[in-house]
Amino acid sequence: MRHNEMVYVTPLPVRIWHWLNAFGIVTLCVTGLQIRFPDYVNVFGAYKAAIRLHNTAGTVVSISYTLWIGYYLVVARSLIKLYVPTLEDLKTGIFRQAYFYFLTYFLGKPNPHHSTPDSKFNPMQKAAYLVIMLILLPLVIVSGILLMYVAPLRELFLLLGGIKMLVGSHFLLACCFTAFLFVHIYLATLGHTPLAHFKPMWNGWEEEVIEDDTGDGAGDAHSDPKPERKDMV
Amino acid sequence: MRMLKKVFWFFVAIVVIATHSGVSYAEMPSAPNDGCMKCHGQPDIAAVARNKSSYIDPVKYSGTTHSIIGCTACHDRVSPGHPRDGYLPPKAVCGDCHGPVNEEYSKSVHGAKARCNDCHNPHEVRLPIFMSGDEINGKCAKCHDSRKTIQSHSKWLPQAELHIDSLLCISCHTSSKEYVISLSIESRTPGSGTAFKMATFAELAVLSNGANISKIIDQNGDNQISLAELRAFNHHLRSRNMRLWGMMTPEVVTHNYQIMVNRWDCSFCHASGSKAMQKSFIVLPGKNGDYTRIPVEKGAILDILYGTPDFYMMGSTRSTALNIIGALIVAAGLSFPVCHGFFRFLTRKNRKEDHHEA
C-alpha cells in the first residue's frame, strides 16, 4: 500500500536563482571553451564576443550567488540545516545513499531518502552541494573577477603566485563544474519518473511516494502546514 | 715683447687646430669618429653650441652600425674652420641610404605626422632585437600619451592597459612580423609599492657579484636558458622584488604605419596557437644602455606554472599538461552517467512496478 503526496520543497527565490545560475554556468562553460581553445572552438563568432559574453555571464552568476547565499543565510536561515551534513549523515547516511545509487537502485529498491522542506537533500547531495556551492563556486567567482582586472590587480597576482596560477585554477575549477553538471543532471533523472526531480525545480512541489505501512521518513511531511496536493503536476 | 708673445700663441693655436683637424680627417678611414668625438663626445659642448643636443653619448654611439660608416658619411663637407667659422655642417637625409624604408614610411598614414628623427636618434640607432620593448614603445610615447592611448583603446580592446603593457604599438600599427616573447627583468625598491621598472645593468651586476651578468640566469654559461634555469631564476626573483616581464615583440620591423584591420579581431594573436609561442628570449641590459638577448629553451612559455608565472596569453599559452588534467576531470564526470545509465538500462525491468504514475 502506498500513496503519493505533494510536498512544497523549493521556494520561488531558490528556483529563480537555480535556473539563472544553471543558464549562466552553461554559458560560461561554452564561452570558456572558446576562450581557451580559440583555434578549435568557435561558437560565438568573434573571440571578443565570447569574452564579453563570458564576463557578462560571470557577473550574472556572481550576483545570483550573492542573492542565493543571502537568501539562505538571512531570509530562510536554513543553509546549515539543509546543506551541512550531520554527523549521522557522514557516518552512515552517505554510505547508505551510495549503496542505493550503486546497487539497490538497480534492484528496484526505493530511495532511502525522502525529501521534506527541512531535509530536502540526501546525505550525498548535501555533501556535493556543500562543496560546490560553498567552496568551488566562490573560488571560481573570485578567480574570475580577478582575471577581469589583470593590470590593476597585478600586485595581488604576484602575491597569489602569478597569473598562471590563477588562470590554471580557474580552468581546473571550470572542469570540475562541467563534470558536476553531467553527474548533477543525470542524478536528477533518477526520481521515480525521469522528470520527477525537475518538476519541483520548476514549480516547487515535490511528489513523494509514501509507503503507508512503514510511514518512515514521511513524518515531517504530515506536519507540513501546506495542504497535500495529489494531482498537481 | 708682449706683441711677440701674442703672435707666438696665435701660431701655436693655429698649428694645434690645424694638426688637430688634420689628424682627425686623415684618420677618418680607420677611426672615422675620433676627431669629431674629441669635442662632440664631451658633455660640456652643450654649453657653447647653439644646438643643445650637439653632445653625442660616445658609449651609445659606438654601439651603433652608424658609427662604422662614420660621422662624415652623414656630415660631409665639414668646413676646415669648424666650429669657429659658424657654418653648421650639413646633415644627411635618412632616405639617401634607407631608400626602401623611406618610401614605405612616406606612403603610410604616419608619413606626414613624424620624421625619421622623431623616432630615431641617428647617433643611437639600434636594431629592434637589441632594444627592450619599453624602449621601443617609448618612441611612440613621446607624442602619444600612454594614458590617453589606453583610454582610447579600451573603447574596443578588453584589458587595454594589459595589452598596451605587453605589446608594441608597432605590432598592431605596422605589419611587423615574426613574433617572439621577450622577457625582461624588472625591479622596484622593496616595500615602495611603486611600479616595476627595467632593471639596470648596475643592479644586475650586484646580483652576479661582478661576474658576467648573464650568469644570474644562465648558470651553466651555455648561452641558452633551460626551463630549469628559468624556473630557478623566477624563484630567485620573487624574493627580491623583481619580476620577469613578458612582451610579444616582432623581430622584423616594417614602417607601413596604419590601422591594421585584422588586429580588431583578437584571434590574430589569441588563436595563433601554441606553436607561435615557442620562441622566447631573456632580454638583458648591456653596459652601454643596449640590450642583448639569450634564447630560452623552446616552449618554456607554455610551462604549466613556473616557467613564466606572470606571462599568460589567453588562447595561445595554455599548457598541455593542464588540458589533460582538465579533460580527465570532465571525463570522470561524464563516465558516471554513461556507466550508471548503462546498468540502469539493463535493469530497467526491476523498477517497472514503480512507474505507476505516468
Ligand code: HEM
Ligand atoms: C553548475 C551549475 C549548477 C549548479 C551549481 C547547481 C546546483 C544545484 C543545487 C545547489 C541544487 C539544490 C537547489 C536547492 O537549494 O533546492 C540543485 C538542484 C537541481 N538542479 Fe542544479 N545546478 C546547476 C545546474 C543545473 C542544470 C544545468 C540542470 C538541468 C538542466 C540542473 C537541474 C537540477 C535539478 C533537476 C535539481 C533538483 C534535483 C535535486 O534536488 O538534485 N541543475 N542544483
